[in-house]
Amino acid sequence: MTRMNIIGKQFDEERALYHLQNADVEDCVFAGPADGESVLKESVDVGLKNCRFSLRYPLWHVKGFTMADSTMDDKTRAAIWYAENGSITDSVLGGIKAVRECAHIRLERCQVDSQEFGWKSQDITLMDTDIVSEYLLMNSRDVKLRSVKMKGKYSFQYMENLEIEDSELDTKDAFWHSKNVTVRDSIVKGEYLGWFSENLTLINCRIIGTQPLCYCKNLRLIDCTMEDTDLSFEYSDVKADVKGHILSVKNPRSGCITADSVGEVIRGDAVMKCTGEVILRAKTEKKAG
Numbered sequence: 001m002t003r004m005n006i007i008g009k010q011f012d013e014e015r016a017l018y019h020l021q022n023a024d025v026e027d028c029v030f031a032g033p034a035d036g037e038s039v040l041k042e043s044v045d046v047g048l049k050n051c052r053f054s055l056r057y058p059l060w061h062v063k064g065f066t067m068a069d070s071t072m073d074d075k076t077r078a079a080i081w082y083a084e085n086g087s088i089t090d091s092v093l094g095g096i097k098a099v100r101e102c103a104h105i106r107l108e109r110c111q112v113d114s115q116e117f118g119w120k121s122q123d124i125t126l127m128d129t130d131i132v133s134e135y136l137l138m139n140s141r142d143v144k145l146r147s148v149k150m151k152g153k154y155s156f157q158y159m160e161n162l163e164i165e166d167s168e169l170d171t172k173d174a175f176w177h178s179k180n181v182t183v184r185d186s187i188v189k190g191e192y193l194g195w196f197s198e199n200l201t202l203i204n205c206r207i208i209g210t211q212p213l214c215y216c217k218n219l220r221l222i223d224c225t226m227e228d229t230d231l232s233f234e235y236s237d238v239k240a241d242v243k244g245h246i247l248s249v250k251n252p253r254s255g256c257i258t259a260d261s262v263g264e265v266i267r268g269d270a271v272m273k274c275t276g277e278v279i280l281r282a283k284t285e286k287k288a289g
Helices: 281-288
Strands: 004-007 021-026 044-049 063-068 084-089 103-108 111-113 122-134 141-153 160-165 168-172 179-184 187-189 198-203 206-208 219-227 237-242 245-250 254-259 261-266 277-280
Touching: 219 245, 245 254, 254 261, 261 277
Parallel strands: 004 021, 021 044, 044 063, 063 084, 084 103, 103 122, 111 122, 122 141, 141 160, 141 168, 160 179, 168 187, 179 198, 187 206, 198 219, 206 219, 219 237, 237 254, 245 261, 254 277
Antiparallel strands: none
């Protein structure tokens, strides 16, 4: 089958390229007075390069696509829904709800400013990407982030099977009700991190912010540091090895927390039996000598 090439055109009609198949679209603009929606809906095997989008719902139900060096502005609402097998590189996504209920989507070297990005999706990868979002990737699974800078609130809630590496997360209420999350070599900053999570593991991470890691099941910290972390680990089942100081620990439900120093260990007023231990590394070493 001969591959179609569409170069240097402008489209603004409703469903302008509906069900386009086996085609490359280059240097095109999707904007104009007709203000049409769903310009590439139900497309199959399309390559988009150096295109500019300013219309709603451009890539719905698309199976197999690439998008490179392209821009979706803030008018491109709900840009990519129900899509499968997509690659987005060196592009800007600026509309709310940019990705939803998608599968097998990869973003690399992108700039994203999209509230409610990535909901209810599977097999999503973000690499070398900066993203601003609230409720990022809620209810998604099988997700990987590498070298990502993220800013927002309420991220990674109700997620399963998430891996994060070499990233900077500035986010409040992250990882709530998540399952099977591993974060490596990253900065995790925000209030109330990780509450109600299950199988959350942080390795060589810098954890910053008040009241982190409460009500957790099977929580693990390996070679982490903690800053401004008061009232930590309340009602959590935890095994933690922390380098340096923790402001305070309150009523860990079970397990063991090892640190160089702890400002205060708070016990009392618990609503459940709490048997978690706090071990100061310096004292242990002194006794051993």
